[in-house]
Amino acid sequence: MKTLFIATIIGDGTDSGGDFRPATSDYPVGAAGEIPWDDAANRPLNTWTVVEVSTGDTAAFAGDARIDALPACALETPVAQIDPAQLAGMRAALTRRGIGVAVDSEPTFGSIVAAIKRRAGEGRVTPTKTQLTL
Amino acid sequence: MTEFARDPLNGTPGDDLASNSPWVRQPGISGALIFAPDGASACTTATTNTAAYYRSDAAPPTPDYFVSADIEMLDSLINASAVGVIGRASPSAITHYQARFLASSVAPNGTWQLRRIVNNVASTLASVAGSYVAGQKINVKMGMAGNAVSLYLDSSPEPLLGPVNGSTIVAAGFPGLLGSNVTGTRVRIDNFVADDGQVASGADGAAGVTGVASGAQVGIAAASGAAATAVTGVAAAVATNSSVGHGSAVAAAPAVSASALVGAASAVGAVAAMAEPSGVAAVAQVGVAAAAGGSASVASPAGVVAVASTTQPAASGAAAAAPAGVASGAGVGQPSAAAGTAVPATAVLEIGIGAVASVASVGAVTGAGSATCAPAGIAAATSVRDAIATGTISIPATAAPPGVSAYAFIGTATAVGGGLFARAPAGNGYVPRRQECQARPAQLSTGSRPASTQKAYR
Numbered sequence: 001m002k003t004l005f006i007a008t009i010i011g012d013g014t015d016s017g018g019d020f021r022p023a024t025s026d027y028p029v030g031a032a033g034e035i036p037w038d039d040a041a042n043r044p045l046n047t048w049t050v051v052e053v054s055t056g057d058t059a060a061f062a063g064d065a066r067i068d069a070l071p072a073c074a075l076e077t078p079v080a081q082i083d084p085a086q087l088a089g090m091r092a093a094l095t096r097r098g099i100g101v102a103v104d105s106e107p108t109f110g111s112i113v114a115a116i117k118r119r120a121g122e123g124r125v126t127p128t129k130t131q132l133t134l
Numbered sequence: 135m136t137e138f139a140r141d142p143l144n145g146t147p148g149d150d151l152a153s154n155s156p157w158v159r160q161p162g163i164s165g166a167l168i169f170a171p172d173g174a175s176a177c178t179t180a181t182t183n184t185a186a187y188y189r190s191d192a193a194p195p196t197p198d199y200f201v202s203a204d205i206e207m208l209d210s211l212i213n214a215s216a217v218g219v220i221g222r223a224s225p226s227a228i229t230h231y232q233a234r235f236l237a238s239s240v241a242p243n244g245t246w247q248l249r250r251i252v253n254n255v256a257s258t259l260a261s262v263a264g265s266y267v268a269g270q271k272i273n274v275k276m277g278m279a280g281n282a283v284s285l286y287l288d289s290s291p292e293p294l295l296g297p298v299n300g301s302t303i304v305a306a307g308f309p310g311l312l313g314s315n316v317t318g319t320r321v322r323i324d325n326f327v328a329d330d331g332q333v334a335s336g337a338d339g340a341a342g343v344t345g346v347a348s349g350a351q352v353g354i355a356a357a358s359g360a361a362a363t364a365v366t367g368v369a370a371a372v373a374t375n376s377s378v379g380h381g382s383a384v385a386a387a388p389a390v391s392a393s394a395l396v397g398a399a400s401a402v403g404a405v406a407a408m409a410e411p412s413g414v415a416a417v418a419q420v421g422v423a424a425a426a427g428g429s430a431s432v433a434s435p436a437g438v439v440a441v442a443s444t445t446q447p448a449a450s451g452a453a454a455a456a457p458a459g460v461a462s463g464a465g466v467g468q469p470s471a472a473a474g475t476a477v478p479a480t481a482v483l484e485i486g487i488g489a490v491a492s493v494a495s496v497g498a499v500t501g502a503g504s505a506t507c508a509p510a511g512i513a514a515a516t517s518v519r520d521a522i523a524t525g526t527i528s529i530p531a532t533a534a535p536p537g538v539s540a541y542a543f544i545g546t547a548t549a550v551g552g553g554l555f556a557r558a559p560a561g562n563g564y565v566p567r568r569q570e571c572q573a574r575p576a577q578l579s580t581g582s583r584p585a586s587t588q589k590a591y592r
Contacts (some may be wrong), residue, residue: 016229016314017186019305030262032248034299040254053146055262059182 004113006093006103007051008066009035009044020044022051023066029056036121045121048097050113075110082109085093138199139192139309139328142178145169146152151176151188151311160187162228162254162311167313167323173205175324176311185216187230189223189310192328199223200331201309202286203406204324205235215320216314221278221328228254231300232312233276233285235264237321248276248285248295259283260295271324280304343423390442 007022020043024031036042050070062069070093071077071086077117079087087103094101094116101115137548139156151157152169159166167184170177201219218234229252237244266272275286277293281304284296309328313321 011256011258013257014255015251015256019256019258021247021261025258028245028263030295032260032295032298034301035250035257035259037250037302039251039256040303042253044257117253 001056002027002052003066004070004071004074005051005053005058006048006059006068006099006116009046010066013043022049023064024051024053024061027056027058027060029058030054030069031056034117034120034122049101049120050117050122068097071109073109075108075113077109077111079103079106079108112132135329135330136195137327137329138194139190141190141326142174143169143324143326144174147171147173157188157310158191158308160189160223160228160230161226163187165314167311170322172215177313177320177322185312185314187223187228187232187310187312187501189220189225189230189308190326190328191308194306194328195330196308197304198279198330199306199309199328200275200277201326201328202273202402203311203326204271204325206271206322207235207237207268208320208322209268215321216312218274218312219274219276219326220310220312221283222303222305224305224307224504228470229303230310231276231278231303232308233274233295234281234312235266235272235274237266246274246285246287246294248283248298250283250299250300250302250519254300259298259300260285262295266537273325299326300572458525547589 005022005024007024009020010023010025011020012018013020018026020035022031022033022035024033031051031053032047035049036046037043058069061069068089069086070090071082073082073086075084088111091103093099094103097114099119099121101112103112106112106115140406141156143151145151146173147169147406148167150159151169152159155170159204163185167176167188169175199221201221205217207215209218216234216236218232220232223230230250231246232251234249235244236247243265244263245261245265247258250257250259262389273288275289277284277297278284278300279297281299281301282297283300284293284298286292287294309326311323311326312419334392369503409425
């Protein structure tokens with residue numbers, strides 16, 4: 001099952017090894033995550049991103065303060081049925097990172113994730129071609 | 135689905151890739167890709183810590199397209215080397231998406247990555263640990279559809295990475311290649327292809343992989359004789375061409391518009407009776423089959439893929455359309471292939487093939503569409519006439535069938551090469567002489583009249 005994490009974006013954007021990337025990239029796992037972009041500043045919009053890890057051992061993430069695990073449950077799981085410890089961990093991570101998502105007002109884990117992604121700026125309307133200079 | 139860029143990356147060893155059309159180095163890039171010692175692939179230079187980004191100047195028709203290439207790690211000493219493909223590359227800035235393999239000295243020896251470079255600022259959009267086997271070619275392909283970017287390996291219908299939301303870069307730009315940090319010739323890139331096939335799409339990581347396969351991709355599989363992997367969305371077409379690649383009679387896939395695929399298969403020479411896809415003119419296809427000589431034993435090697443390109447326009451053209459460089463090839467080749475004679479009602483193409491090591495080479499020539507591109511083993515041949523003139527094949531001058539202009543060339547070649555219009559016999563004793571005779575002069579007032587005749591020989 002794919003598991004979700006909130007990971008700090010590391011790197012300075014230099015091409016030779018300094019890619020902006022989620023901290024999960026330091027581990028041999030299969031991971032993907034959108035890095036919403038600030039076109040004007042030409043750098044990531046946030047200091048963090050939601051990462052979906054599909055393969056590999058995530059146990060190594062434990063103790064890495066740059067990576068916060070989100071509850072390991074299906075997206076349709078009602079908030080009330082999420083493991084309390086995992087729910088508390090998520091609340092703490094959101095608070096520490098300043099991600100303002102009202103967990104208790106969301107019906108399911110999936111809607112919490114969607115709210116976090118909206119907060120991150122994911123899924124923004126793509127700029128038109130004329131807005132970009134290539 | 136239209137293939138708009140293809141390059142086998144053949145060039146003079148050591149030359150910069152940018153010395154060959156259509157390649158352009160992205161601005162501000164100092165790293166270089168050069169042609170490998172084999173002249174049949176590209177590799178990076180020994181410059182370290184320097185990225186080499188090259189784009190083709192073939193403009194995609196839309197921003198949604200595939201770009202792919204075969205990459206090969208030659209040994210295990212490629213730590214920190216990266217190689218892959220780029221897409222939506224800007225002509226004026228270091229901006230593009232890229233799918234690459236970044237080698238590592240520690241297990242599992244590397245990482246597959248989807249990256250975004252915007253004005254030389256890099257981000258990793260997705261990554262997964264990967265490994266490689268030295269000397270094994272891997273086809274890496276990147277698909278771009280809207281904001282979604284995906285990485286595929288070895289024609290798999292499912293992306294290894296993505297689709298991820300790349301955003302930011304939305305203009306079509308150009309497809310291209312990348313290599314970086316590579317020392318020496320330890321990584322090679324080959325068989326660059328870009329097409330506008332339907333690319334997987336999906337927002338926010340949703341699985342949106344449908345209709346992945348492109349016509350070109352299927353064509354490659356068939357022409358190379360490798361089993362094609364069935365792909366969602368065009369499974370019928372893939373299956374058809376897979377079997378073609380192995381020499382079976384073609385079972386036409388209705389509604390398959392890529393007639394070139396069938397043409398490529400027939401270039402293998404294994405097709406005796408070919409059922410054509412509905413709506414596809416068969417003349418050119420049969421012509422190509424004739425070019426192969428109808429021999430089922432002929433293997434289909436790499437390089438024959440280009441036939442598909444040539445065949446494609448021919449298939450849609452008139453019945454007289456012939457493979458490049460061959461006069462009336464389709465018309466002559468068709469009956470010839472059916473007859474199966476040695477120097478038959480002789481197809482010009484068969485003559486050429488007789489002098490050539492493999493059908494694939496002929497296919498490559500045909501596919502290249504250039505009269506100056508010679509089959510392997512006939513380095514300088516620019517035409518069938520020249521092939522014959524090299525003496526690699528012997529054909530009675532009387533064997534010329536009606537309407538085959540190549541036999542006229544045989545006579546021409548003889549005259550030019552020998553200059554045998556006249557020659558003195560060998561040996562001594564033949565001294566050409568000229569006899570001169572003079573009329574008896576009239577008697578003058580004194581003296582006797584000269585003899586009546588004087589003869590002189592010179």
